[in-house]
Amino acid sequence: MDKICLHAMEFYAYHGVLEEEAKLxxxxxxxxxxxxxxxxxxxxxxxxxTLSYVAIYDVVKQTVQAERYQLIEAVAETIAARLLRKFSRIESVRVKVTKVMPPIEGILAGASVEIERARN
Structure with missing residues (x-):
């Protein structure tokens, strides 16, 4: 199967369980x-x-920036579901969401989840 990939889309958002994450x-x-x-x-x-990169990006941006989730798992799941619902040409979608500076005592580049969802 052919693929369209969008790499390293950066967003500033307010997802997380901790109060500071929601605030800052x-x-x-x-x-x-x-x-x-x-x-x-x-x-x-x-x-x-084909599928418009811009239209795909807009779905991701809307999901990440306009809403708030506690878990990055929920962000990834919502992105996948919306893309499959909106674009009938998509057979499957793989989404990786990385929290760049998670509130963990330690040095790490980020914490991420990656999911793959397919049309039935």
Missing amino acids: GQKFVVDLEVATDLRRAGETDNLDD
């Missing part, structure tokens, strides 16, 4: 991979035969 916010990074058939688009060179 922090940076999140989302990586996305959608599986779809790109053959026709490759043959026709026509945007109508």
Whole structure:
């Protein structure tokens, strides 16, 4: 299956269990991979035969920035569900959400979850 990938989309948002996370916010990074058939688009060179990167990005941005979740698992699940619902051409979606500076005593680049969901 062919794939469209959007890498390292950065957002400032207010997800987390701790009160400070909801109040101060922090940076999140989302990586996305959608599986779809790109053959026709490759043959026709026509945007109508593929999925718009901009439209996909807008769904991710709306989910991450306009709403608040306690768990990054819920952020990832919501992104996947909305993309599958909105774009019938998507066969499956892989979403990775990284909390860049999680409130952990220690040195780490981030904490992330990665999920994959397919159309039935």
